[in-house]
Amino acid sequence: MDLTPDETDDPICNAKGCTEPATMAVRWNNPKIHAPDRRKVWASCPGHVAHLENFLQLRSFWIDTVPLEQADRR
Structure with missing residues (x-):
């Protein structure tokens, strides 16, 4: 999930099947397909x-x- 300014102020957890409010951002990068930054x-x-x-x-x-x-959130 990429966070954008258009998203609601109450995001939901991205874990499969979860409907709880999200409070943390788990940041990641796949170096095979994404630029290093x-x-x-x-x-x-x-x-x-x-x-x-x-x-x-x-x-x-x-x-x-x-x-x-x-x-x-860029």
């Missing part, structure tokens, strides 16, 4: 942060996790 963002509820980070870390895609309000 590109950051993709998955919104996450507190209960899915570790799961999403682990998924991305296994693929060496995870960059960092920050509070959603600190995520770059």
